[in-house]
Amino acid sequence: MVTDDPRANLERLIRENGHDFAALSKMLGKNPAYIQQYIRRGSPRKLDEHDRRRLAEFYGVDEALLGTPAARSRSVPRPEPSDGLLRIRQLQVGASAGPGSLADDEYAESMGFAPKWLRRLGADPANLSLIVVDGDSMAPTLGDGDDIMVDHGAATRALRDGIYVLRMDDVLLVKRVAMGPSGKLTIRSDNPQYPDWEDVSAESVNIIGRVVWTGRRL
Structure with missing residues (x-):
């Protein structure tokens, strides 16, 4: 039920979509208690404009539901009742699969x-984002311009072999990562024309998330 209370409206959206407060707070780049404190304790008194806009785009609702005065509300595409789609945010940055590119971590669209399809991935939709691959070092698995879906929740779990988005020296990369018996990482490119890195200290690598899906233009 839609109400005049933006906190109640946000809590309803969270529960209807099976999300949790901590994951949504992380999506906004806030501390894990941020959304819970906003809804349950009224702190902050209102969402700032950037967070409110991002939540409205994520859930496909009008910003007015989340507290924007009607005169200033921004309409975003709202799924039809028969649609039932969940919106996954798309990052403006590219994850380099080549020499490397600096990351800006801006949300562009969704x-x-x-x-049902997302549930088969085994990831919380609130922890997912889409990033565009930049470069060909992961070819033929991933090509330049491919969309990849990244599970950011994997960054908090034990590492297992797979393709990850990671940050090294302020550069966002997409690479194949494996953990060795010594606890050191092996970071590989699928394209043999690019170098691999052996025995990399785990402390020098910031795991952003695991790649769980890719979409390719033909």
């Missing part, structure tokens, strides 16, 4: 996916 894309809709069926909840």
Whole structure:
């Protein structure tokens, strides 16, 4: 039920989509208690404009539901009732699969996916984002311009072999990562024309998330 209370409206959206407060707070780049404190304790008194806009885009609702005065509300595409898609945020930056590119971590737009399809990925939708691959070092697995879906929740779990988005020396990369018996990481490119890194200290690598899906233009 839509109410005049933006906190109640946000809590309803969170529960209807099976999300949790901590994951949504992380999506906003806030501390894990941020959303819970806003809804339950009224602190902050209102969401700042940037956070409110990002939440409205994520859930496909009008910003007015989350507290924007009607005269200033920004309409975003709202799924039809029969649509039932969940919006996954799309980052403006590219994850380099080449020499490397600096990251800016800006949210550009979002894309809709069926909840049943997302559940098969085994990841919380609030922890997912889409990033564009930049470069060909992961070819033929990933090509330049491919969209990849990244599970940011994997950054808080034990590392297992797979393709990850990671940050090294302020550069965002997409690479194949494996943990060795010594606890050191092996970071590889699928394209043999690019170098690999052996025995990399885990402390020098910031895991952003695990790649769980890719979409390719033909």
